[in-house]
Amino acid sequence: MINQLVSKIKEKNAPIVVGLDPMLSYVPEHIQKKAYEEFGETLEGAAQAIWQYNKGIVDACYDLIPAVKPQIAMYEQFGVPGLMAFKKTVDYCKSKGLIVIGDIKRGDIGSTSTAYAVGHLGQVTVGSKTYRGFDEDFVTVNPYLGTDGVKPFVDVCREEKKGIFVLVKTSNPSSGEFQDRIVDERPLYELVGEKVAAWGACAMGEQYSYVGAVVGATYPKMGEILRKLMPKAYILVPGYGAQGGKAEDLIPYFNEDGFGAIVNSSRGIICAYQQEKYASFGQEAYAEASRQAVIDMREDINQAIGK
Amino acid sequence: MINQLVSKIKEKNAPIVVGLDPMLSYVPEHIQKKAYEEFGETLEGAAQAIWQYNKGIVDACYDLIPAVKPQIAMYEQFGVPGLMAFKKTVDYCKSKGLIVIGDIKRGDIGSTSTAYAVGHLGQVTVGSKTYRGFDEDFVTVNPYLGTDGVKPFVDVCREEKKGIFVLVKTSNPSSGEFQDRIVDERPLYELVGEKVAAWGACAMGEQYSYVGAVVGATYPKMGEILRKLMPKAYILVPGYGAQGGKAEDLIPYFNEDGFGAIVNSSRGIICAYQQEKYASFGQEAYAEASRQAVIDMREDINQAIGK
Numbered sequence: 001m002i003n004q005l006v007s008k009i010k011e012k013n014a015p016i017v018v019g020l021d022p023m024l025s026y027v028p029e030h031i032q033k034k035a036y037e038e039f040g041e042t043l044e045g046a047a048q049a050i051w052q053y054n055k056g057i058v059d060a061c062y063d064l065i066p067a068v069k070p071q072i073a074m075y076e077q078f079g080v081p082g083l084m085a086f087k088k089t090v091d092y093c094k095s096k097g098l099i100v101i102g103d104i105k106r107g108d109i110g111s112t113s114t115a116y117a118v119g120h121l122g123q124v125t126v127g128s129k130t131y132r133g134f135d136e137d138f139v140t141v142n143p144y145l146g147t148d149g150v151k152p153f154v155d156v157c158r159e160e161k162k163g164i165f166v167l168v169k170t171s172n173p174s175s176g177e178f179q180d181r182i183v184d185e186r187p188l189y190e191l192v193g194e195k196v197a198a199w200g201a202c203a204m205g206e207q208y209s210y211v212g213a214v215v216g217a218t219y220p221k222m223g224e225i226l227r228k229l230m231p232k233a234y235i236l237v238p239g240y241g242a243q244g245g246k247a248e249d250l251i252p253y254f255n256e257d258g259f260g261a262i263v264n265s266s267r268g269i270i271c272a273y274q275q276e277k278y279a280s281f282g283q284e285a286y287a288e289a290s291r292q293a294v295i296d297m298r299e300d301i302n303q304a305i306g307k
Numbered sequence: 308m309i310n311q312l313v314s315k316i317k318e319k320n321a322p323i324v325v326g327l328d329p330m331l332s333y334v335p336e337h338i339q340k341k342a343y344e345e346f347g348e349t350l351e352g353a354a355q356a357i358w359q360y361n362k363g364i365v366d367a368c369y370d371l372i373p374a375v376k377p378q379i380a381m382y383e384q385f386g387v388p389g390l391m392a393f394k395k396t397v398d399y400c401k402s403k404g405l406i407v408i409g410d411i412k413r414g415d416i417g418s419t420s421t422a423y424a425v426g427h428l429g430q431v432t433v434g435s436k437t438y439r440g441f442d443e444d445f446v447t448v449n450p451y452l453g454t455d456g457v458k459p460f461v462d463v464c465r466e467e468k469k470g471i472f473v474l475v476k477t478s479n480p481s482s483g484e485f486q487d488r489i490v491d492e493r494p495l496y497e498l499v500g501e502k503v504a505a506w507g508a509c510a511m512g513e514q515y516s517y518v519g520a521v522v523g524a525t526y527p528k529m530g531e532i533l534r535k536l537m538p539k540a541y542i543l544v545p546g547y548g549a550q551g552g553k554a555e556d557l558i559p560y561f562n563e564d565g566f567g568a569i570v571n572s573s574r575g576i577i578c579a580y581q582q583e584k585y586a587s588f589g590q591e592a593y594a595e596a597s598r599q600a601v602i603d604m605r606e607d608i609n610q611a612i613g614k
Contacts, residue, residue: 021419024433032434041434073419077426078433079440080391087387105415107449109479112328112380119384126331126385127339127348133386142414144451145477146484170452172416177453177502178495183488188495192485 001137001162002205002212002234005099006259008066013307014298015259017101017236018061018290019266020089021071022050026271028283031056047081050074053286054089057270058096060287064294067099069236069264090136101236102136105167110148117156121164138163140214140236143192150199154211158203163210163234166199168192168226171216171239189222193229200233208234208260215253217245217263224252227260235261241268241297247304254305263301269293308444308469309512309519309541312406313566315373320614321605322566324408324543325368325597326573327396328378329357333578335590338363354388357381360593361396364577365403367594371601374406374444376543376571397443408543409443412474417455424463428471445470447521447543450499457506461518465510470517470541473506475499475533478523478546496529500536507540515541515567522560524552524570531559534567542568548575548604554611561612570608576600 009015024032024046032049039045058068070093075086093100106116118124119133141153141164153164169179169189179189193213200211209232215223217239227235235253239245240263253261272278272293273286281289316322331339331353339356346352365375377400382393400407413423425431426440448460448471460471476486476496486496500520507516516539522530524546534542542560546552547570560568579585579600580593588596 023418023422036434041436043431043433043438043440046431046433071415071419071422073413073415073422073426077422077431077440079426079438080387080394082426082440083390084387105413105449106380108378108380108412109477111330112378115330115378115380115384119380119386119389124350124353124384126350126353127343129348131350131386133350133384133389142412142449142451144449144474144485145479146481146486148479148481167451170416172452172455174453174455178451178499179453181490181495181498183490183495188485188488188490191488195484 001099002208002210005066005234005262006208008099009259009262012064012066013302014065015262016065016294016297016301017067017069017262017264018057018065018269018294019069019071019103019264020054020057020270021074021266022053022270023074024049026274027053028273028286030284043078043081046078047085051085051088055092056287057290058093058098060291061294062096062098064291064298065098067101067262068093069101069103071103071266087134090134099138100136101138101140101165102134104139105142106139107142107145107149109145110152113149114152117153121153121162122156122160138165140165140167142167143195147195147199154199154203157210163212165212165214165236166192166196168196168213169215169219169222171218171243171245175216190225190229193226196233197230204232208232212236214238217249218243220249220252227252227255231255237261237263241265247300250301251305258305258307265297269297308406309515309517312373312541312569313515315406316566316569319371319373320609321372322569322608323372323601323604324374324376324569324571325364325372325576325601326376326378326410326571327361327364327577328381328573329360329577330381331356333581334360335580335593337591350385350388353385354392358392358395362399363594364597365400365405367598368601369403369405371598371605372405374408374569375400376408376410378410378573394441397441406445407443408445408447408472409441411446412449413446414449414452414456416452417459420456421459424460428460428469429463429467445472447472447474449474450502454502454506461506461510464517470519472519472521472543473499473503475503475520476522476526476529478525478550478552482523497532497536500533503540504537511539515539519543521545524556525550527556527559534559534562538562544568544570548572554607557608558612565612565614572604576604
């Protein structure tokens with residue numbers, strides 16, 4: 001799957017991923033109205049609204065982008081109906097040829113991490129049959145529990161030829177509280193980065209490993225160091241756009257081959273129509289606004305990295 | 308809710324929680340057979356099997372215990388049908404008067420943590436209505452992202468009078484890889500423990516805070532230090548029994564008032580019938596085996612802590 005991700009980034013000339021992180025406040029009124037008419041103001045109605053909203057964005061943008069990254073929390077907040085919308089979104093994006101990165105940030109002790117890995121990347125056995133629960137292509141993983149919390153994901157990735165992105169340095173303001181603390185004269189995130197390189201060494205694709213890393217766009221100097229520490233890890237970069245990361249900040253996240261990083265934007269794309277810059281599209285044409293925002297993001301980033 | 312947890316522990320004289328972490332391999336054949344007859348060897352069939360298995364255990368044990376802790380990964384591995392079984396389990400346990408600790412180990416950047424907190428502890432707004440997605444009483448939270456990943460959970464806890472247990476020192480073998488690293492002459496888990504105390508200071512119940520901690524039974528010396536660092540934090544202690552923690556190891560996790568800790572056992576209780584000690588119950592009476600294992604665990608722990 002990492003090979004496919006690299007070749008799709010090449011093909012679309014777009015090292016970008018659209019974060020499908022729907023809040024109801026993002027969903028245009030006409031979509032909400034229709035969903036509530038059909039299902040009432042219920043969890044099912046909310047789930048229908050976010051699914052239809054996603055579908056519009058995917059239909060408008062899928063030819064431009066290699067991948068999407070649905071954030072499962074935004075679906076989980078609506079309980080079981082929300083998770084049904086998550087699954088529908090994953091399946092639909094795959095049917096449109098997109099690679100799906102499930103932003104699930106799971107991580108637990110060994111046997112429990114195995115259950116998460118099986119549910120999101122692998123297959124579960126029921127009697128004489130096997131099934132795929134959510135079936136994303138990649139997921140994000142929290143490393144706080146150490147190797148035996150991450151290894152089960154790597155094992156499933158090797159079986160399934162899928163991948164993970166391990167949280168190394170997150171994009172949020174307080175990420176430094178623990179991640180930046182100095183251990184043996186180096187910040188903790190460097191130790192985690194080294195582990196990512198080690199975990200990934202035995203799960204290699206052609207040029208990059210099945211084991212990637214999350215490093216926020218908001219910390220470019222740290223990104224530069226981590227890029228060198230984990231040369232074979234693809235870096236998933238959140239924090240561009242709405243969170244404050246700029247295109248020129250992204251340069252150090254890429255390798256000299258021009259690959260090695262994929263930049264996420266969520267609100268900046270899916271909510272483009274709510275920004276002044278794209279307001280002329282209006283609510284009805286929210287998906288076209290998202291398409292224009294993808295085109296602008298692609299240009300902004302490709303210009304910065306000299307592509 | 309923390310006050311209710313303390314009073315239920317007092318009432319039942321049982322500082323224990325049963326981990327409802329069903330694997331299909333734990334579920335007796337007669338339950339699997341019946342579920343597959345009704346739903347086929349499908350995800351729905353698996354979900355029915357684990358739900359019926361849970362129900363049997365809860366019916367047999369609810370009068371003895373204050374709380375249960377379903378591990379969501381074990382449900383999530385069966386996709387959406389599995390998560391329906393999770394919700395059924397949560398609802399059923401609450402209807403039997405049990406406090407439910409959702410072992411979800413979520414944690415993300417601010418707005419995303421808010422979505423998790425809303426989905427698991429709070430209420431989500433849909434148009435003019437509000438709904439509760441999963442509605443546990445407590446959840447476990449991963450602290451790797453720092454204060455702004457945890458704070459949204461604390462805020463929802465204050466509104467809802469619910470609680471969280473933050474991962475401080477986990478019970479697994481490689482938990483030390485990052486958690487034990489020395490920062491400013493102290494291990495990282497102590498820093499996290501101090502933060503737990505700080506986060507919890509503004510969310511106090513009568514004697515204990517809404518913000519508790521997870522500290523594994525497998526590291527009693529660390530438990531002793533953490534107990535003193537976070538005197539108002541209830542400690543959820545996994546790792547007793549199947550993972551190797553012994554009753555006498557649990558003493559330092561309790562405060563002098565005899566409270567302050569609640570000990571989890573999962574496999575040791577729910578799979579009791581598969582152990583030599585309880586094998587005479589047989590598969591059909593698996594729930595009675597679980598009941599006996601609860602009685603034995605209660606005695607083992609109360610004897611150790613002198614109750």
